[in-house]
Amino acid sequence: MTAAAEPQLVPLNAIFAEDFVQILVPVMSNNTVAELGEAIAHHVEGRRVPKRDLPKVVFHDGKRLDPSITVAEAGIGPLDHIRVEYSDDSREI
Incomplete structure (x- = not known):
């Protein structure tokens, strides 16, 4: 059994x-996608x-x-581009 990477x-x-501003957001590879979305929202919601x-x-x-997988499991790497939207079933994203 292989130990999980740090x-x-x-x-x-x-x-x-x-938002019209692209931002640089630091997250950890073991953060979930849901946590990633919240980290990005933290810098924008209620501001712009x-x-x-x-x-x-x-x-x-x-x-x-999938919001339950980690950043690493999603294959997201340094400086990749991420887009976060509000989920609204009444419109197509």
């Missing part, structure tokens, strides 16, 4: 919902984008990611 710092380029009471959806390479 968590690594992963700096990411990110854009949140309707109004906070909405909706779940967040994370996209990487055009694919919607």
Whole structure:
């Protein structure tokens, strides 16, 4: 049985919902995708984008990611681009 790799710092380029500013966000490789979405939202919600009471959806390479997997499991690497949107079943993301 192989030991799990040590968590690594992963700096990411990110854009949140309707924001016009791309930001650099540091996360750890063992953070979940849900935690990643919240980390990105923390820098934007209530500042440049109004906070909405909706779940967040994370996209990487055009694919919607499962919120329960880790950054490492999703194949997200340093300086990759991440997009976070609000999940609203009444519109297509």
